[in-house]
Amino acid sequence: MANSFHLPVLTKEILNYLNLKKGGVYIDCTLGGGGHSKAILEKIYPHGLLIGIDQDIEAIETAKEELKSYIDKVKLVKGNFKNLEEILSDLKTETVSGIIFDLGVSFHQLKEKERGFSFKEDSHLDMRMDLNQEFNADILINSYSEKDLAEIFEKYGEERFSKRIARLIVIERKKKTFTTTKQLADLIIKTLPRTKKRHTWRIHPATRVFQAIRIEVNQELKALEKGLNQAIRVLEDKGRICVISYHSLEDRIVKHLFKEAEREGKEQKNYGLKIVTKKPIRPSLEEVRDNPKARSAKLRVAEKIMFTTI
Numbered sequence: 001m002a003n004s005f006h007l008p009v010l011t012k013e014i015l016n017y018l019n020l021k022k023g024g025v026y027i028d029c030t031l032g033g034g035g036h037s038k039a040i041l042e043k044i045y046p047h048g049l050l051i052g053i054d055q056d057i058e059a060i061e062t063a064k065e066e067l068k069s070y071i072d073k074v075k076l077v078k079g080n081f082k083n084l085e086e087i088l089s090d091l092k093t094e095t096v097s098g099i100i101f102d103l104g105v106s107f108h109q110l111k112e113k114e115r116g117f118s119f120k121e122d123s124h125l126d127m128r129m130d131l132n133q134e135f136n137a138d139i140l141i142n143s144y145s146e147k148d149l150a151e152i153f154e155k156y157g158e159e160r161f162s163k164r165i166a167r168l169i170v171i172e173r174k175k176k177t178f179t180t181t182k183q184l185a186d187l188i189i190k191t192l193p194r195t196k197k198r199h200t201w202r203i204h205p206a207t208r209v210f211q212a213i214r215i216e217v218n219q220e221l222k223a224l225e226k227g228l229n230q231a232i233r234v235l236e237d238k239g240r241i242c243v244i245s246y247h248s249l250e251d252r253i254v255k256h257l258f259k260e261a262e263r264e265g266k267e268q269k270n271y272g273l274k275i276v277t278k279k280p281i282r283p284s285l286e287e288v289r290d291n292p293k294a295r296s297a298k299l300r301v302a303e304k305i306m307f308t309t310i
């Protein structure tokens, strides 16, 4: 199931919770290397259909190869899941039996130097998931005001030193434009109070700021809200939605939207979501040992139901 592009997380749990059925149509909104999609196809093939979406063309190309033995039951779309309903309408599909979101970036995006996601590699400040998009991390760092930078670092990175880092970026960029990940990571280390400068940190000091920039460049949280709302609408009766998130900002949105959809369904005696996982499912110790990147994953699952019937 694994390929060097990405090692899928919580796969057994996803298969279990999706309640796969013969002839069902499933959407993988975050195709990546096709790991989760392949696991689904192994269960449903030769019946049903798998629609895979990713905004990264490199993911689409890798998944095409990974899923080639099932190709007559696969439709791959390069697109953003924030346009889910439009994508489905283009495919002449109205409702689906199950949907998965495995948020964030793939290992491939993180480790490919040129993609500019990682402070561990020195590369151009990029961080775009969609390579056709013009706006990237370089433009953000060199053009946002000090106030906007601080706000993003605070809001999307929950960074304690957001104001201090933003101030220093604005001072430094007057002398030299920021172009590389190392330039930015080194500056972030420089902003640390002296006691924190020694290399005793638990996570690299640039982690939070890089997360914040990535979220802003790709408008990740807005896309998540839009995508989830549309996903709820296109699910068929008793269809399930599974979302794996990797940080608290994403998880909060998923938890809140699921609860809202449950409340609305109950109040209006109409379709809504029944929350299947009261608490998020975490990877087993064994999975984390084999794949340490899985350690922050949280899976939430909900089922679309008609509230008048219970």
Ligand SMILES: C[S@@+](CC[C@H](N)C(=O)[O-])C[C@H]1O[C@@H](n2cnc3c(N)ncnc32)[C@H](O)[C@@H]1O
Residues within 6 Å of the ligand: 006, 007, 008, 009, 029, 030, 031, 032, 033, 034, 035, 036, 037, 053, 054, 055, 056, 059, 079, 080, 081, 082, 102, 103, 104, 105, 106, 107, 129, 223, 224
């Ligand atoms: C964690 S990886 C998914 C890995 C996949 N589950 C697998 O098994 O290989 C997340 C993927 O979602 C894609 N992605 C993130 N946000 C997206 C969005 N709004 N629309 C479409 N794709 C998105 C990324 O480009 C990345 O390839």
